[in-house]
Amino acid sequence: MKKFSFLLLFFTLILIVGACAQQNGESEEEGGEGEGESGSAEQGVYTVGIDTSYPPFEFQVGGEYQGIDVELIKAIAESQGFEIQFRPMDFVGIIPALEEGTIDLAIAGMSITDERKEILDFSEPYFDAGLTLVTSQDNSEIETLEDLDGKIIAVKSGTTGSKFAGENREKYGYRVAYFEDSPSMFLELANGHADAFIEDYPVIAYAISKRDLELKTVGERLNDEKYGIAVLKGQNDELLGQINEGLQLLRDDGTYDEIVNKYIKNQGK
Missing domain, CATH: 3.40.190.10 (Periplasmic binding protein-like II)
Structure with a gap:
């Protein structure tokens, strides 16, 4: 657990x-x-x-x-x-x-x-800013977008992260779960219902730096925003x-x- x-x-x-x-x-x-x-x-x-x-x-x-x-x-x-x-x-x-x-x-x-x-x-x-892929700290399976085949990623509706996920879904073979706010998206990962999520890099970097959230960013930034x-x-x-x-x-x-x-x-x- x-x-x-x-x-x-x-x-x-x-x-x-x-x-x-x-x-x-x-x-x-x-x-x-x-x-x-x-x-x-x-x-x-x-x-x-x-x-x-x-x-x-x-x-x-x-x-x-x-x-x-x-x-x-x-x-x-x-x-x-x-x-x-x-x-x-x-x-x-x-x-x-x-x-x-x-x-x-x-x-x-x-x-x-x-x-x-x-x-x-x-x-x-x-x-x-720029988008980044985030997983749980103990996840050793996901390091790049190519590792998302068959996985579920969470995104926040109406954001560039949501747009990126939708445009690249077929290319990388993942499924997308949409949420109205960042906390709901984060909790989806915490509850084990998603394998990763996409978030703006400064936002998640700030959250991780404040406390040990048992999360990590993986790979390069997904874009330049x-x-x-x-x-x-x-x-x-x-x-x-x-x-x-x-x-x-x-x-x-x-x-x-x-x-x-x-x-x-x-x-x-």
Whole structure:
């Protein structure tokens, strides 16, 4: 029997916290003056979509939002003189929320892809990431994608990991199990219902470094991804300009490196 007791506890807690944040997503806000629905951007207050089940970029501790994405967008907003309010949601719901106008921008470890560019405008990249394959620490059978023939891999719906898995399923002969959030995906492996999962490298590297989760990354990174801050295509050019200007200021004065290195040592890009 695999010893995943801490993994189960660690990510179950994240899952519970994430679920609570999502349940309260219609009213739970932070970071802006006053309360209200998206559309308050006319008063200089923008609603920011985040996925709070995604440490070290976004997570919640004691009712407070924390993480690289959270601190970056707060610092950008402060430098550019606008206010923000956070709206937590499942990652898969972020693009629809931008299309519906219920959020004004999104910072959620979102990879910049050509497909997403058809719907969204992205800021300059703020982080170099990349996907990685993850197995249990005692798994000696899986070292590369070629070893996944006949296996089951878990992925999170709506992500580039999910897209990668779908596009390469026939090539490598594995089956795919889809989940709405990272904790559920991790627990699938812990429970022995999946042989591996695909996750963004900085996310799983952070989790493994914090505690002995009895997990390991295997092989080379599966791709080269860059994260960007997103707004609806053609709708928020002025805001996007402010975001890019603020991001550059943070890089120039060292604030960017301070934020990233607080969560992932020597991983800032």
